Amino acid sequence: xxxxxxxxxxxxxxxxxxxxxxxxxxxxxxxxxxxxxxxxxxxxxxxxxxxxxxxxxxxxxxxxxxxxxxxxxxxxxxxxxxxxxxxxxxxxxxxxxxxxxxxxxxxxxxxxxxxxxxxxxxxxxxxxxxxxxxxxxxxxxxxxxxxxxxxxxxxxxxxxxxxxxxxxxxxxxxxxxxxxxxxxxxxxxxxxxxxxxxxxxxxxxxxxxxxxxxxxxxxxxxxxxxxxxxxxxxxxxxxxxxxxxxxxxxxxxxxxxxxxxxxxxxxxxxxxxxxxxxxxxxxxxxxxxxxxxxxxxxxxxxxxxxxxxxxxxxxxxxxxxxxxxxxxxxxxxxxxxxxxxxxxxxxxxxxxxxxxxxxxxxxxxxxxxxxxxxxxxxxxxxxxxxxxxxxxxxxxxxxxxxxxxxxxxxxxxxxxxxxxxxxxxxxxxxxxxxxxxxxxxxxxxxxxxxxxxxxxxxxxxxxxxxxxxxxxxxxxxxxxxxxxxxxxxxxxxxxxxxxxxxxxxxxxxxxxxxxxxxxxxxxxxxxxxxxxxxxxxxxxxxxxxxxxxxxxxxxxxxxxxxxxxxxxxxxxxxxxxxxxxxxxxxxxxxxxxxxxxxxxxxxxxxxxxxxxxxxxxxx
Ligand SMILES: [Fe+2]
Numbered sequence: 001x002x003x004x005x006x007x008x009x010x011x012x013x014x015x016x017x018x019x020x021x022x023x024x025x026x027x028x029x030x031x032x033x034x035x036x037x038x039x040x041x042x043x044x045x046x047x048x049x050x051x052x053x054x055x056x057x058x059x060x061x062x063x064x065x066x067x068x069x070x071x072x073x074x075x076x077x078x079x080x081x082x083x084x085x086x087x088x089x090x091x092x093x094x095x096x097x098x099x100x101x102x103x104x105x106x107x108x109x110x111x112x113x114x115x116x117x118x119x120x121x122x123x124x125x126x127x128x129x130x131x132x133x134x135x136x137x138x139x140x141x142x143x144x145x146x147x148x149x150x151x152x153x154x155x156x157x158x159x160x161x162x163x164x165x166x167x168x169x170x171x172x173x174x175x176x177x178x179x180x181x182x183x184x185x186x187x188x189x190x191x192x193x194x195x196x197x198x199x200x201x202x203x204x205x206x207x208x209x210x211x212x213x214x215x216x217x218x219x220x221x222x223x224x225x226x227x228x229x230x231x232x233x234x235x236x237x238x239x240x241x242x243x244x245x246x247x248x249x250x251x252x253x254x255x256x257x258x259x260x261x262x263x264x265x266x267x268x269x270x271x272x273x274x275x276x277x278x279x280x281x282x283x284x285x286x287x288x289x290x291x292x293x294x295x296x297x298x299x300x301x302x303x304x305x306x307x308x309x310x311x312x313x314x315x316x317x318x319x320x321x322x323x324x325x326x327x328x329x330x331x332x333x334x335x336x337x338x339x340x341x342x343x344x345x346x347x348x349x350x351x352x353x354x355x356x357x358x359x360x361x362x363x364x365x366x367x368x369x370x371x372x373x374x375x376x377x378x379x380x381x382x383x384x385x386x387x388x389x390x391x392x393x394x395x396x397x398x399x400x401x402x403x404x405x406x407x408x409x410x411x412x413x414x415x416x417x418x419x420x421x422x423x424x425x426x427x428x429x430x431x432x433x434x435x436x437x438x439x440x441x442x443x444x445x446x447x448x449x450x451x452x453x454x455x456x457x458x459x460x461x462x463x464x465x466x467x468x469x470x471x472x473x474x475x476x477x478x479x480x481x482x483x484x485x486x487x488x489x490x491x492x493x494x495x496x497x498x499x500x501x502x503x504x505x506x507x508x509x510x511x512x513x514x515x516x517x518x519x520x521x522x523x524x525x526x527x528x529x530x531x532x533x534x535x536x537x538x539x540x541x542x543x544x545x546x547x548x549x550x551x552x553x554x555x556x557x558x559x560x561x562x563x564x565x566x567x568x569x570x571x572x573x574x575x576x577x578x579x580x581x582x583x584x585x586x587x588x589x590x591x592x593x594x595x596x597x598x599x600x601x602x603x604x605x606x607x608x609x610x611x612x613x614x615x616x617x618x619x
Contacts, residue, residue, distance in 0.1 A: 053146050054132050058125035063110055070171040077102040077170045080269040083278035084177035085341035091149035092177045095341040096165045098142045106130045110166040117162045117174055124151055141262050143338040154182040175279045184366035191572040193220040196486025197520035199228045201237045201244045203587025205273035206594035207521045207568040212276035220281045223486030224288025224436045227264045229255040236524045254311055261335035273592055285340050286373050288436040288487055292332040295457050297380045305329040308387035329353040360415050370428040376436040379412025384461050393457050403461045410462040424476035430573050437487045439515050441500035445554045448503040470498040470512045479607055481513030482578055489525040490563035491582045492517035493602040503556050511609035516580040518569040522587040526563035540564055560600045579603040
């Protein structure tokens with residue numbers, strides 16, 4: 001992928017707009033420069049490793065370095081480029097990484113944010129002192145996370161803004177970021193890119209190249225599996241992409257410690273297409289299981305991580321050690337907080353994962369849309385029917401129905417209460433839940449009744465909690481509830497029902513909302529896993545001819561089901577409708593100019609309970 005061409009810098013504003021903005025921002029910039037005395041002269045974050053990076057505002061005056069002849073071989077210093085995350089009304093988190101070989105004692109890091117890609121209209125400059133840069137190299141693996149909340153003007157449009165870092169005479173690539181719009185009820189449109197499951201070893205990120213080029217996207221939601229904890233695991237990573245293979249520091253194929261997780265993030269974030277997507281869009285990320293270990297959960301009985309397929313559990317040499325598993329969770333949390341920017345507080349000194357990191361959070365797009373990003377893996381209880389794959393986690397034995405028990409929790413009580421209160425009290429037109437595992441029922445059924453769920457690693461394994469949530473939504477008459485989901489390496493569009501056994505589509509009170517599952521970027525889908533011995537054509541036939549109709553017949557709330565391709569999707573909200581548009585991009589093609597095909601488009605009109613399939617022609 002090293003020959004992949006970079007994308008051009010973002011468009012500069014039109015000249016007349018530029019002049020207008022410059023006048024406007026002349027005032028704003030000056031105001032921020034003055035305000036910098038209050039905003040920036042004290043260290044922003046004293047707890048360095050906990051919340052990010054201590055930095056000082058430099059106003060908009062000349063930096064104490066020569067910026068006329070900066071080196072532009074940015075990867076020499078900023079090997080993982082730049083990215084932005086977690087918009088607020090007046091800020092965003094900016095991220096970069098200084099490669100260890102480029103670190104020099106006594107060298108400070110500078111940041112510039114401007115209204116234009118040429119940095120003519122500076123909004124603010126910041127400096128991270130040389131001593132702090134040195135500490136970040138030691139404590140955060142060289143990752144820098146600067147939270148600008150409170151520093152940018154609250155504007156109707158929420159940007160875009162442009163930013164770059166400068167270190168040791170070298171300038172980074174230019175990133176583009178957005179803040180939340182201050183338009184409130186005047187906001188009439190929002191378009192989100194949706195991503196999940198980007199197994200680096202399992203293909204190329206052409207989908208991310210397309211996403212990077214899509215100028216219509218406002219923000220990107222990453223719903224988990226940003227990394228996989230494995231590198232070349234023959235169970236599901238046996239596809240022939242030799243140039244995507246790599247070795248973990250510990251020498252095995254599964255992450256065992258902090259160094260392994262850091263190496264995984266470093267490798268993933270070295271990808272040119274992922275870098276382009278993260279340079280061009282502001283991301284909002286939550287982890288799923290593979291940021292730690294496959295199908296992981298919290299083992300309340302032993303007060304440690306449950307990781308049924310991890311060597312610490314399965315290899316007798318490690319004795320299923322509770323201490324090793326707890327440390328593994330802590331290591332994965334730490335690496336995530338270093339390499340995936342988010343406005344969350346990570347405490348690296350915590351010895352219990354529940355005290356180290358809280359990930360769920362809310363983003364309010366005025367009165368137009370409330371986004372609740374939830375986290376499925378840190379508080380969920382063990383799989384209800386045991387940890388065996390078949391007969392346990394997937395398609396449990398019919399003798400076990402413990403997945404309906406009220407003791408099964410996916411979110412934990414605190415997160416569930418936060419979510420329930422937030423959703424039922426929200427006055428926004430749209431309520432969006434950023435979710436990991438499938439919320440809808442996916443089961444073998446008879447006459448509408450559930451015979452056996454197919455995957456109780458998802459919400460089907462926590463049916464009482466799901467019902468508690470949908471009961472609250474039903475009671476509060478919450479309308480326009482939308483769930484965006486990842487995890488299953490499948491495209492799904494589904495009606496959400498309070499009682500999935502009630503197949504009467506006209507029972508409007510039973511309709512809770514809609515769910516859209518975005519496909520994997522590269523990870524093996526069900527077609528590949530079930531049809532490993534078939535040719536691609538046979539596999540397509542199997543999945544299209546058998547799986548989708550069977551799934552839809554047994555689960556009539558599912559309107560679209562496709563587990564035969566990879567790609568990404570978008571979710572566009574207007575005051576009249578929400579529309580999910582799903583694309584397929586061939587993961588076997590390394591050229592970022594790879595073709596993109598629209599495979600599904602579903603629209604739900606506001607206050608109307610059902611979704612309607614739309615044409616995919618010409619998209
Ligand atoms: Fe995945």
